[in-house]
Amino acid sequence: MIFKVVLFVLVCYVLYRLFMNDRKKSADQEVKEQKKRMDTGEMVQDPICGTYVDKENAISVRNGDQVTYFCSYECRQKYLDHLEEQRKLD
Numbered sequence: 217m218i219f220k221v222v223l224f225v226l227v228c229y230v231l232y233r234l235f236m237n238d239r240k241k242s243a244d245q246e247v248k249e250q251k252k253r254m255d256t257g258e259m260v261q262d263p264i265c266g267t268y269v270d271k272e273n274a275i276s277v278r279n280g281d282q283v284t285y286f287c288s289y290e291c292r293q294k295y296l297d298h299l300e301e302q303r304k305l306d
């Protein structure tokens with residue numbers, strides 16, 4: 217009887233370890249993937265909140281020759297407000 221309990225706990229433990237390893241591996245891979253995309257220029261940094269966003273999914277604003285990317289409309293609005301304030305100061 218006690219043997220069955222030990223076996224059950226052991227199986228649970230092995231499954232738990234496998235599951236945790238899997239999660240860790242995919243998280244590592246995600247970080248690597250993100251870094252690779254940053255290196256190749258596919259990932260760009262939102263200057264407002266500092267988040268890295270995919271160029272294709274990012275919200276972009278063209279200001280002269282410069283294109284700035286944002287993670288959300290909220291960040292874009294903050295940036296535009298900031299530009300407006302600077303224009304007023306000039």
Ligand SMILES: [Zn+2]
Pocket residue numbers: 262264265266267286287288291
């Ligand atoms: Zn943002």
